[in-house]
Amino acid sequence: MLLYNSLSRQKDVFTTVEPGKVKMYTCGPTVYHFAHIGNLRTYIMEDVLDKYLRFIGNDVLRIMNITDVGHLTSDGDTGDDKMLKGAKREHKTVMEIAKFYTDAFFADCKKLNIKTPEVVQPATGCIAEFIDAVQKLLEKGYAYEAGGNVYFDTSKLEQYYRFLDFKEEDLEVGVREGVEGDTNKRNKADFVLWFTKSKFDDQELKWESPWGLGYPGWHIECSCISMKYAGDTLDLHCGGIDNMFPHHTNEIAQSEALIGHEWCKHWFHVHHLNDETGKMSKSKGEFLTVSLLEEKGYDPLAYRFFCLQSHYRKSLVFSWDNMKNAQTAYNKLVAKIRTLLNEKDAVDEAKKAELLKAFTDAMDNDLNTALGVTVLYDILKADTTAATKLACIAELDKVLSLDLIGHAQAAADDADAQEIPAEVLALVEQRKEARKAKDFAKADALRDEIAALGWQIRETRQGTEITKA
Numbered sequence: 143m144l145l146y147n148s149l150s151r152q153k154d155v156f157t158t159v160e161p162g163k164v165k166m167y168t169c170g171p172t173v174y175h176f177a178h179i180g181n182l183r184t185y186i187m188e189d190v191l192d193k194y195l196r197f198i199g200n201d202v203l204r205i206m207n208i209t210d211v212g213h214l215t216s217d218g219d220t221g222d223d224k225m226l227k228g229a230k231r232e233h234k235t236v237m238e239i240a241k242f243y244t245d246a247f248f249a250d251c252k253k254l255n256i257k258t259p260e261v262v263q264p265a266t267g268c269i270a271e272f273i274d275a276v277q278k279l280l281e282k283g284y285a286y287e288a289g290g291n292v293y294f295d296t297s298k299l300e301q302y303y304r305f306l307d308f309k310e311e312d313l314e315v316g317v318r319e320g321v322e323g324d325t326n327k328r329n330k331a332d333f334v335l336w337f338t339k340s341k342f343d344d345q346e347l348k349w350e351s352p353w354g355l356g357y358p359g360w361h362i363e364c365s366c367i368s369m370k371y372a373g374d375t376l377d378l379h380c381g382g383i384d385n386m387f388p389h390h391t392n393e394i395a396q397s398e399a400l401i402g403h404e405w406c407k408h409w410f411h412v413h414h415l416n417d418e419t420g421k422m423s424k425s426k427g428e429f430l431t432v433s434l435l436e437e438k439g440y441d442p443l444a445y446r447f448f449c450l451q452s453h454y455r456k457s458l459v460f461s462w463d464n465m466k467n468a469q470t471a472y473n474k475l476v477a478k479i480r481t482l483l484n485e486k487d488a489v490d491e492a493k494k495a496e497l498l499k500a501f502t503d504a505m506d507n508d509l510n511t512a513l514g515v516t517v518l519y520d521i522l523k524a525d526t527t528a529a530t531k532l533a534c535i536a537e538l539d540k541v542l543s544l545d546l547i548g549h550a551q552a553a554a555d556d557a558d559a560q561e562i563p564a565e566v567l568a569l570v571e572q573r574k575e576a577r578k579a580k581d582f583a584k585a586d587a588l589r590d591e592i593a594a595l596g597w598q599i600r601e602t603r604q605g606t607e608i609t610k611a
């Protein structure tokens with residue numbers, strides 16, 4: 143499989159340290175608020191990648207952290223503490239906030255058919271590992287103490303800016319936003335590994351450490367959690383494109399300083415979901431959540447479908463019009479599949495293999511889900527049996543997870559449920575006879591009997607109309 147690698151900035155053949163076994167890491171959510179559908183786009187595309195790697199025969203161990211401590215509002219070390227901000231807003235403790243929004247995150251994932259990773263690790267559960275790593279970085283000379291905090295010394299690395307899209311000038315962004323620079327830092331790019339001198343006096347979560355009572359910086363958690371479960375090499379690291387710098391750059395810096403060799407060969411980044419005005423952010427405009435999609439009558443899986451229709455390395459523009467189009471297209475797809483359900487023909491294995499090859503060809507070329515979705519349409523149009531089509535769609539849906547056949551089946555069951563029971567039809571016939579015989583008392587009694595069974599009849603010029611009451 144060819145997969146774009148943000149480190150080499152080209153499509154590389156995806157390989158793993160141990161053939162057939164993929165150790166995959168996903169940066170998880172900071173659980174201080176509901177997940178924005180823009181962030182969920184990243185998790186949807188990572189889920190597709192995870193499932194596709196399995197589809198082509200790999201075992202996948204996927205690890206995800208939950209950031210419940212240490213993430214400030216800037217991805218550098220400045221701004222407010224996100225968790226503390228959430229707790230203050232809702233008059234709850236930090237741990238209550240973390241629990242609530244972790245559950246909310248996985249509830250959204252479930253609605254979007256995003257599989258839960260094998261390992262989900264909250265950062266607060268690994269404080270001892272973080273302290274140990276910071277200590278090792280100090281011993282190895284990659285870290286220093288200043289003003290009560292411990293910092294990573296980026297000048298000790300041959301190459302800090304590993305993603306070539308970024309350079310030192312990017313650090314000025316924080317300054318432009320009016321955020322104060324940290325005068326303890328020896329180099330502009332240095333970052334905090336452990337805070338003891340917090341500007342938040344009311345920081346709730348603090349732990350004893352060799353440097354005093356404090357809490358970890360954000361980046362250290364991903365390095366440590368990955369190493370705890372995957373050892374000191376990783377095959378694939380995933381995240382949103384906005385995590386590439388400084389977060390992923392810092393993860394590489396501290397991980398490779400710790401282990402003394404290359405840590406992760408392949409980096410997968412999902413691009414932004416934008417609105418029509420530019421980048422979508424949590425602080426601007428309408429806060430888009432899965433619940434809001436549902437409130438507006440959309441199926442979360444239609445949003446998943448919307449995401450799959452576009453390549454993960456392109457920014458995707460969200461608008462309610464686009465969402466409506468995606469829902470319409472999704473419904474049409476389900477309706478077409480429904481017509482295949484009752485055909486009792488046989489699977490043409492040769493044709494099935496040919497159609498599935500078109501799908502793997504698309505996905506093998508840098509996870510081209512947009513093309514993968516067009517294969518769905520090609521399958522429906524193909525000159526083959528309904529059973530072949532259904533078998534192909536079932537295979538594709540192991541990766542796309544749109545629950546197409548499930549939705550088609552549910553629609554068919556709904557229609558069946560509308561079918562009038564024989565008992566009711568018999569009563570309708572008796573009523574017709576009674577009316578013919580002008581026995582109106584009996585006709586009325588029969589109408590009541592029919593109503594008691596949950597059906598309503600109406601005599602019209604076209605005949606008798608029977609509907610559910």
Ligand SMILES: [Zn+2]
Nearest residue numbers: 169170364389
């Ligand atoms: Zn991370």
